[in-house]
Amino acid sequence: MKPPVYGLMAEFESPTALAAAARRVREQGYRRVEAYSPFPIEEVNEALGLHHNRLPMLVLLGGILGGLTGYLMQYYIAVVDFPINVGGRPLHSWPSFIIITFELTILFAALTTVLGLLGLCGLPMPYHPVFNVPRFALASRDRFFLCIEARDPMFDRHDTAEFLSSLDPREVCEVAH
Amino acid sequence: MSEERRQIISVERGRVPVIAPGHTFATVTDKISTIVLTRKTPLYWLVPFLIASGLLMVFLTAVSYLFVKGVGIWGIRVPVMWGWAITNFVWWIGIGHAGTLISAILLLLNQSWRNSINRFAEAMTLFAVACAGTYPLLHLGRPWLFYWLFPYPNTMGVQPQFRSPLVWDVFAVSTYATVSLLFWFVGLIPDLATLRDRTHNRWAKATYGILAMGWRGAASHWQKYETASLLLAGLATPLVISVHTVVSFDFTVAIVPGWHSTIFPPYFVAGAIYSGFAMVLVLAIPLRAMYGLGDLITMRHLDNMAKVMLATGQIVAYSYLFETFIGWYSANQYEIYAIWNRLTGPYRWTYYALILCNLVIPQLLWLKKIRTNVVWLFMISLDVLVGMWLERYVIIVVSLSRDFLPSSWAHYWPTIWDVATYVGTIGLFFFLFFLFIRSLPMISIFEVRTLLPQAEVTEGVEK
Numbered sequence: 001m002k003p004p005v006y007g008l009m010a011e012f013e014s015p016t017a018l019a020a021a022a023r024r025v026r027e028q029g030y031r032r033v034e035a036y037s038p039f040p041i042e043e044v045n046e047a048l049g050l051h052h053n054r055l056p057m058l059v060l061l062g063g064i065l066g067g068l069t070g071y072l073m074q075y076y077i078a079v080v081d082f083p084i085n086v087g088g089r090p091l092h093s094w095p096s097f098i099i100i101t102f103e104l105t106i107l108f109a110a111l112t113t114v115l116g117l118l119g120l121c122g123l124p125m126p127y128h129p130v131f132n133v134p135r136f137a138l139a140s141r142d143r144f145f146l147c148i149e150a151r152d153p154m155f156d157r158h159d160t161a162e163f164l165s166s167l168d169p170r171e172v173c174e175v176a177h
Numbered sequence: 178m179s180e181e182r183r184q185i186i187s188v189e190r191g192r193v194p195v196i197a198p199g200h201t202f203a204t205v206t207d208k209i210s211t212i213v214l215t216r217k218t219p220l221y222w223l224v225p226f227l228i229a230s231g232l233l234m235v236f237l238t239a240v241s242y243l244f245v246k247g248v249g250i251w252g253i254r255v256p257v258m259w260g261w262a263i264t265n266f267v268w269w270i271g272i273g274h275a276g277t278l279i280s281a282i283l284l285l286l287n288q289s290w291r292n293s294i295n296r297f298a299e300a301m302t303l304f305a306v307a308c309a310g311t312y313p314l315l316h317l318g319r320p321w322l323f324y325w326l327f328p329y330p331n332t333m334g335v336q337p338q339f340r341s342p343l344v345w346d347v348f349a350v351s352t353y354a355t356v357s358l359l360f361w362f363v364g365l366i367p368d369l370a371t372l373r374d375r376t377h378n379r380w381a382k383a384t385y386g387i388l389a390m391g392w393r394g395a396a397s398h399w400q401k402y403e404t405a406s407l408l409l410a411g412l413a414t415p416l417v418i419s420v421h422t423v424v425s426f427d428f429t430v431a432i433v434p435g436w437h438s439t440i441f442p443p444y445f446v447a448g449a450i451y452s453g454f455a456m457v458l459v460l461a462i463p464l465r466a467m468y469g470l471g472d473l474i475t476m477r478h479l480d481n482m483a484k485v486m487l488a489t490g491q492i493v494a495y496s497y498l499f500e501t502f503i504g505w506y507s508a509n510q511y512e513i514y515a516i517w518n519r520l521t522g523p524y525r526w527t528y529y530a531l532i533l534c535n536l537v538i539p540q541l542l543w544l545k546k547i548r549t550n551v552v553w554l555f556m557i558s559l560d561v562l563v564g565m566w567l568e569r570y571v572i573i574v575v576s577l578s579r580d581f582l583p584s585s586w587a588h589y590w591p592t593i594w595d596v597a598t599y600v601g602t603i604g605l606f607f608f609l610f611f612l613f614i615r616s617l618p619m620i621s622i623f624e625v626r627t628l629l630p631q632a633e634v635t636e637g638v639e640k
Binding site for chain 2: 014019022035038043044048053059063073078081082084093096097100103104106107113117118120125130131136137139140141
């Protein structure tokens with residue numbers, strides 16, 4: 001059954017307040033927590049236990065795939081598909097294949113970075129409940145938000161709201177679906 | 178005391194703020210986004226934009242006539258078949274390099290001052306690459322068949338020759354354009370979200386909303402976002418070095434005297450960064466005056482960029498000296514003649530102008546007084562752009578016009594259509610650039626926020 005609200009959101013005025021609140025919320029035992037800020041804040045990531053992501057591994061694989069594609073494509077075309085005999089020199093002239101191999105490595109890795117970033121973040125996302133909070137528009141300007149989602153096993157509409165209020169936010173409000 | 182004067186004094190005394198004091202998250206956001214979101218288009222935007230549009234018309238005319246008549250309308254004749262087209266190609270693509278250097282290499286080196294200049298410098302890269310890319314295509318003779326350069330299964334049963342530097346160039350430049358676009362767009366996403374949240378216009382909201390793709394500044398997203406930025410910077414850094422290296426291979430792999438030289442790759446890369454920073458300064462100095470951005474693009478930025486220009490200028494000067502030395506030391510009569518022809522031949526004035534523009538005048542940048550004087554900086558930057566254009570002209574035209582066989586020597590002179598195409602791409606560049614500053618934030622808002630002292634988490638940091 002879907003919970004009646006998406007979650008509870010508290011608004012803070014500074015990155016320090018957000019980081020402190022994020023730490024308290026985690027210590028309290030909440031796990032389905034997300035912070036929203038107008039710029040990346042390392043301490044908030046620390047507080048929310050965000051340490052690793054899979055992006056570097058994906059990019060490595062993308063780069064390897066690009067390099068293999070580049071080299072094998074040139075090998076196939078220059079040796080098998082369209083061999084040109086230039087004064088008896090070897091068809092598999094690998095030094096001259098290095099540059100395109102390199103370029104395609106970079107190209108595939110960069111495409112993997114961007115598509116991987118979007119994929120791991122679940123973007124593009126046409127609708128998200130947090131935007132139902134009218135003041136949330138300020139999250140891209142100068143305000144800092146912390147949202148405890150209703151999916152969290154410890155979530156309780158009343159108790160969680162009270163707990164968030166104790167963290168000294170500017171205000172706490174419910175996030176409609 | 179004016180803000181400008183105060184900044185100059187702080188630079189002179191060695192105390193250098195990245196951003197003028199007194200800003201908050203809200204004020205930097207509003208200041209940068211208002212330039213885009215205002216309904217009023219200022220006259221200082223409109224006038225240059227109309228001039229650029231006029232030049233763009235010149236470009237379209239020149240290209241249309243080219244399509245009708247063929248490349249014979251240009252001054253290219255045997256043996257100088259590259260002429261202005263390739264000179265302009267190398268010049269434009271070099272200019273683009275500073276944008277990638279600022280956005281990628283300075284990010285990896287943790288140079289936070291770059292945060293207020295990287296966005297428009299990257300835009301400059303994109304538009305410069307767009308201008309550069311037109312030349313080899315137009316130079317093809319049958320530009321509509323440009324896709325033959327890419328390997329694809331075709332009924333003709335032929336494939337590109339991967340041992341040719343010209344094919345390497347296709348891959349290098351198209352990869353560079355793609356990766357620059359990706360890097361620029363990823364950098365824009367959080368700022369597009371800001372514009373989406375700040376605009377009151379329905380259409381603007383929808384447009385920025387679609388482009389921002391639902392970005393909401395979540396911590397889990399920021400964490401991946403920062404990883405992605407670093408990865409893209411790490412990928413763009415070797416890429417930008419490789420692009421001008423590959424461009425220099427177009428020359429060095431050939432045996433033409435004056436081209437066949439191993440110093441070309443580093444020499445070209447240094448020259449590219451040199452001219453690129455000159456273009457960034459040519460753009461930044463009027464922009465900060467027009468839009469009153471002196472508190473975000475401070476004297477420290479101009480001073481730093483001037484220093485980069487000075488350093489790369491010295492590398493370029495060293496290359497000129499060594500190029501001459503190599504010609505003499507080769508003990509090869511053709512190489513020696515190529516250098517001698519440069520110094521005393523019919524094109525000697527281009528070589529002396531090049532030495533004056535690239536080597537002599539920029540030495541003024543050693544003086545702090547000059548580096549903190551916007552008028553001087555602007556003039557020197559223009560001078561470097563002219564000098565770097567001349568460098569490519571000397572390399573291409575002077576070397577090709579007199580190669581091995583005196584019976585095939587010829588004099589090259591551009592036609593009015595060469596000039597029209599060149600002036601036209603300058604129009605294309607500024608047309609795109611002015612559209613960019615009117616419709617997208619020209620300074621990265623979220624990265625400037627991180628430069629503010631309030632962005633530091635001040636207590637309870639230790640775990």
